[in-house]
Amino acid sequence: xxxxxxxxxxxxxxxxxxxxxxxxxxxxxxxxxxxxxxxxxxxxxxxxxxxxxxxxxxxxxxxxxxxxxxxxxxxxxxxxxxxxxxxxxxxxxxxxxxxxxxxxxxxxxxxxxxxxxxxxxxxxxxxxxxxxxxxxxxxxxxxxxxxxxxxxxxxxxxxxxxxxxxxxxxxxxxxxxxxxxxxxxxxxxxxxxxxxxxxxxxxxxxxxxxxxxxxxxxxxxxxxxxxxxxxxxxxxxxxxxxxxxxxxxxxxxxxxxxxxxxxxxxxxxxxxxxxxxxxxxxxxxxxxxxxxxxxxxxxxxxxxxxxxxxxxxxxxxxxxxxxxxxxxxxxxxxxxxxxxxxxxxxxxxxxxxxxxxxxxxxxxxxxxxxxxxxxxxxxxxxxxxxxxxxxxxxxxxxxxxxxxxxxxxxxxxxxxxxxxxxxxxxxxxxxxxxxxxxxxxxxxxxxxxxxxxxxxxxxxxxxxxxxxxxxxxxxxxxxxxxxxxxxxxxxxxxxxxxxxxxxxxxxxxxxxxxxxxxxxxxxxxxxxxxxxxxxxxx
Amino acid sequence: xxxxxxxxxxxxxxxxxxxxxxxxxxxxxxxxxxxxxxxxxxxxxxxxxxxxxxxxxxxxxxxxxxxxxxxxxxxxxxxxxxxxxxxxxxxxxxxxxxxxx
Ligand code: SF4
Ligand code: SF4
Numbered sequence: 131x132x133x134x135x136x137x138x139x140x141x142x143x144x145x146x147x148x149x150x151x152x153x154x155x156x157x158x159x160x161x162x163x164x165x166x167x168x169x170x171x172x173x174x175x176x177x178x179x180x181x182x183x184x185x186x187x188x189x190x191x192x193x194x195x196x197x198x199x200x201x202x203x204x205x206x207x208x209x210x211x212x213x214x215x216x217x218x219x220x221x222x223x224x225x226x227x228x229x230x231x232x233x234x235x236x237x238x239x240x241x242x243x244x245x246x247x248x249x250x251x252x253x254x255x256x257x258x259x260x261x262x263x264x265x266x267x268x269x270x271x272x273x274x275x276x277x278x279x280x281x282x283x284x285x286x287x288x289x290x291x292x293x294x295x296x297x298x299x300x301x302x303x304x305x306x307x308x309x310x311x312x313x314x315x316x317x318x319x320x321x322x323x324x325x326x327x328x329x330x331x332x333x334x335x336x337x338x339x340x341x342x343x344x345x346x347x348x349x350x351x352x353x354x355x356x357x358x359x360x361x362x363x364x365x366x367x368x369x370x371x372x373x374x375x376x377x378x379x380x381x382x383x384x385x386x387x388x389x390x391x392x393x394x395x396x397x398x399x400x401x402x403x404x405x406x407x408x409x410x411x412x413x414x415x416x417x418x419x420x421x422x423x424x425x426x427x428x429x430x431x432x433x434x435x436x437x438x439x440x441x442x443x444x445x446x447x448x449x450x451x452x453x454x455x456x457x458x459x460x461x462x463x464x465x466x467x468x469x470x471x472x473x474x475x476x477x478x479x480x481x482x483x484x485x486x487x488x489x490x491x492x493x494x495x496x497x498x499x500x501x502x503x504x505x506x507x508x509x510x511x512x513x514x515x516x517x518x519x520x521x522x523x524x525x526x527x528x529x530x531x532x533x534x535x536x537x538x539x540x541x542x543x544x545x546x547x548x549x550x551x552x553x554x555x556x557x558x559x560x561x562x563x564x565x566x567x568x569x570x571x572x573x574x575x576x577x578x579x580x581x582x583x584x585x586x587x588x589x590x591x592x593x594x595x596x597x598x599x600x601x602x603x604x605x606x607x608x609x610x611x612x613x614x615x616x617x618x619x620x621x622x623x624x625x626x627x628x629x630x631x632x633x634x635x636x637x638x639x640x641x642x643x644x645x646x647x648x649x650x651x652x653x654x655x656x657x658x659x660x661x662x663x664x665x666x667x668x
Numbered sequence: 669x670x671x672x673x674x675x676x677x678x679x680x681x682x683x684x685x686x687x688x689x690x691x692x693x694x695x696x697x698x699x700x701x702x703x704x705x706x707x708x709x710x711x712x713x714x715x716x717x718x719x720x721x722x723x724x725x726x727x728x729x730x731x732x733x734x735x736x737x738x739x740x741x742x743x744x745x746x747x748x749x750x751x752x753x754x755x756x757x758x759x760x761x762x763x764x765x766x767x768x769x
Binding site: 178193344348349352356358359360361362363365366369370373377402403404405406407408410439474573574576577578618619622629 | 683684726727728729730732733734735738750751764765766767768769
């Protein structure tokens with residue numbers, strides 16, 4: 131096993147139990163700057179080593195990437211190489227050009243490394259350098275697809291042995307990147323190592339049928355079968371809505387009938403269905419605000435109309451397209467004027483950007499983000515607030531898909547600045563934000579020891595940003611602190627992070643969405659909406 | 669592969685500690701899994717387990733935790749560890765929650 135700074139590219143095919151150890155982590159800010167403030171990595175079980183690919187860094191992200199019998203190994207490699215060839219065919223239309231540029235023009239200036247939170251949080255572990263992954267792919271590509279590579283091998287950098295272990299390690303490595311594209315934003319040549327990572331995931335899923343269970347079989351596939359990756363069916367949805375209506379009445383004294391399947395409404399509001407299960411106060415807050423502002427809106431209960439997630443955009447073009455087109459179809463059937471995406475970042479990108487290129491003309495329904503609409507309601511005073519009700523420190527997390535990917539930066543800030551006197555920015559923020567560490571599926575990948583990688587490595591920089599944003603207030607248990615994260619995935623990652631570091635129990639740090647803060651400050655409601663008591667205790 | 673043993677019958681668990689075959693659940697299985705979780709089942713626990721299982725039978729999906737809380741009025745964290753959502757599902761013999769939950 132190499133020390134993390136000594137790892138070299140050519141080691142990727144090495145016969146060893148573990149390529150590299152995560153032997154160093156970025157120190158956290160106070161009060162987490164003391165020993166013993168975080169649990170250690172759980173030990174890799176021997177049974178795992180036999181079954182999965184633990185030979186990269188000891189973490190298992192892809193629980194379906196299991197060791198085949200020896201004769202199957204060659205087939206596996208062969209299929210991968212075939213898939214690699216397809217990436218460079220015309221049929222890979224939307225990705226072919228940026229992929230080719232990224233493969234051919236990198237000058238190894240390493241500007242991108244500095245930008246990556248995963249590289250940063252491990253004190254520059256070579257394995258997580260954004261171009262390490264890309265270089266491995268380049269070597270494989272050269273070996274098989276260039277004349278020079280076939281004849282001259284190592285003179286052109288095609289000097290690695292390509293066996294099951296090499297490819298499997300690359301497959302695991304494709305799940306050590308959040309696809310946040312912070313690196314792409316800083317590359318002077320505009321190259322995109324995040325996109326390249328996703329292309330690797332694509333080969334695994336589309337050619338080898340390998341993708342993490344929670345993204346694919348219990349994610350996209352479940353969504354297409356039941357209507358939601360959570361398994362929530364229409365009946366369960368309606369039951370949840372009824373529960374929410376009762377809860378709203380108890381909390382605010384308002385009797386609200388949540389509109390459902392209303393034909394020809396102006397707005398079809400779609401949520402990440404995880405909200406109904408884990409954070410029902412978020413969709414409930416949307417209902418309160420939209421009703422108070424008198425918008426003509428509805429939810430849908432039709433098969434693909436109520437869950438706006440699309441995990442396909444993280445690993446598989448075919449799944450992404452299937453889901454996106456059926457979601458459009460559901461909106462079409464309802465005859466709404468536009469789809470408005472609630473607080474879910476990847477759903478923003480999937481529906482507004484990725485799906486935009488998947489179909490055209492009649493099949494499309496305009497897609498908008500909820501954030502500018504909410505700001506408009508605040509700006510025009512259709513909603514009025516008493517900011518004093520939000521009298522606690524608040525910081526804002528920028529979901530990569532909404533902010534860096536779509537350029538929606540100001541509306542959420544304008545709202546928070548209007549309603550939260552204790553608002554303070556993280557450093558850096560806006561399009562320069564760091565990923566929450568849950569991006570690209572990490573927040574929902576809960577198998578084996580992957581949560582360790584998320585909690586200790588990928589969310590580390592974000593956790594540190596949160597600590598720094600609250601500064602001296604962190605240590606004061608009497609002050610409630612609120613991390614506003616307008617995205618279901620980010621909330622999932624932040625929830626797990628706060629639990630892992632016991633930051634809520636020890637330091638009174640809470641998290642939630644944006645609309646909850648808005649309802650909490652509404653001047654027309656007396657009772658507080660946010661109670662900061664443990665939601666799992668009566 | 670992990671498993672629990674009841675009356676010398678082996679019942680398989682998956683790597684995350686959930687029942688492999690949901691059909692193998694019975695009250696004895698619940699007792700055995702809860703011991704692994706370091707929980708001793710009381711009457712209160714059974715109220716939660718029964719509620720969750722009934723909901724699951726009806727809707728094929730677990731109820732939201734808020735609903736469990738409201739319907740039973742019980743302190744889930746106190747009863748079922750710091751990660752009650754997973755513990756409850758495990759002991760009740762239901763699958764691990766999926767999606768962005
Ligand atoms: S910043 Fe761009 S050119 Fe420089 S190493 Fe990274 S990908 Fe290559
Ligand atoms: S996309 Fe994000 S996580 Fe992936 S290499 Fe680039 S900066 Fe790192």
